[in-house]
Amino acid sequence: ISKMCKGNKNDCALVLKTLAKGVGKSTLPQMLAKHILGPKLCLETGSEPLKSRFNNILGGKLLVSFEELETFSQAEWAAVESVLKRQITSDSIVLQAKGQDAFTTTNINNYILLSNHDVYDSDRRMFVLDVQTHYKGNREYWSNLYSNCFNNDVGNALYSYFYEIDTNNYHPQDYPITENKLN
Numbered sequence: 001i002s003k004m005c006k007g008n009k010n011d012c013a014l015v016l017k018t019l020a021k022g023v024g025k026s027t028l029p030q031m032l033a034k035h036i037l038g039p040k041l042c043l044e045t046g047s048e049p050l051k052s053r054f055n056n057i058l059g060g061k062l063l064v065s066f067e068e069l070e071t072f073s074q075a076e077w078a079a080v081e082s083v084l085k086r087q088i089t090s091d092s093i094v095l096q097a098k099g100q101d102a103f104t105t106t107n108i109n110n111y112i113l114l115s116n117h118d119v120y121d122s123d124r125r126m127f128v129l130d131v132q133t134h135y136k137g138n139r140e141y142w143s144n145l146y147s148n149c150f151n152n153d154v155g156n157a158l159y160s161y162f163y164e165i166d167t168n169n170y171h172p173q174d175y176p177i178t179e180n181k182l183n
Contacts, residue, residue, distance in 0.1 A: 001032070001162050002162040002163070002165040002167050002170075003110075003167045003170065003172070004032075004037070004062060004063060004110045005036065005037070005159055005162040005163050006163060006167065007062065007108070008167075009091075009107060009108050009109065009110060010088075010110050010172040011088060011089045011125065011172050011173060012088065012124070012125055012126065012127050012172035012173050012175065013084070013088050013110075013111035013112065013113055013125060013126050013127070014111070014112045014113070014126075014127050014129060015112075015113045015115070015126050015127065015128045015129065016028070016112065016113070016114050016115075016129050016131050017113075017114075017115045017116075017128055017129075017131065018116065018130075018131040018133060019116060020116070020131075020133045020136055021116055021136075022136050022137055023131055023132065023133045023135065023136045024131070024135060024142065025114045025131055026065075026067060026114055027145070028112070029042075029044065029063065029065035029067075029112050029114070030150075031149075031150060031155065031158070032063055033063065033065070034150065034155070035150060035151060035152055035154065035155025035156075035158075036155045036158050036159045036162070037062055037063055037159075041060075041061060041062040041063065042061060042062065042063040042064075042065070043057060043058065043061040043063070043064045043065070044065050044067050045057065045064065045065075045066060045067070046066065046067065046068070046069070046070070047066060047069055047070060047080060049064075050066075050080045050083045050084055050087075051079075051080060051083075053096050053102070054096055054097060054098050055093075055095055055096065056095045056096055056097035056100075058087075058093065058095060058109055059093075059095045059105060060108070061108070061109055062108055062109070062110060063109075063110050063111075063112065064109050064110070064111050064112075065111070065112040065113075065114060066111065066112070066113045066114065067114050068114060068115065068116065069113055069114070069115040084111070085125050087107065087109060087111070088109075088111060088125045088126075089125060090107050091106065091107055092104050092105065092106060092107050093105060093106075093107035093109065113126070124173045125173065127172075127175045
């Protein structure tokens with residue numbers, strides 16, 4: 001997140017996966033989009049830009065969060081994962097809008113994948129985070145968090161905090177092994 005706040009691309013996607021619903025998986029990307037990076041640099045989408053050549057929507061986005069990826073068969077996931085893996089690490093991206101020629105541009109995308117389903121993860125390019133479930137259904141907790149923390153003052157403070165972190169020797173693919181990653 002610190003590298004991304006500095007305008008840099010990571011060569012690893014974050015995967016927030018849990019089989020439980022209502023545990024706050026979308027809290028981080030929403031805070032980043034609304035109050036830290038801003039909506040012009042962020043995109044929340046489904047898997048369509050990964051499944052279609054018409055992916056122009058990804059252009060110029062520092063953060064792309066794939067919200068609630070649908071269930072894929074292993075073969076479907078292999079096709080989507082192939083595109084995603086290339087985009088995670090590539091410095092350039094080919095973008096195309098319907099009815100227009102494709103063009104190559106600098107790839108600044110950082111990815112967060114959110115899913116309530118198993119993500120077939122066979123690669124170093126995806127960091128599968130263990131999402132805690134102990135606040136599931138706790139409306140008071142989530143209401144308090146969104147009411148008191150989802151604002152520009154907290155967003156500016158978090159941006160400053162992330163920006164000050166020294167990332168000179170940080171390598172996104174050097175992450176700890178989690179239970180979800182092992183599974």
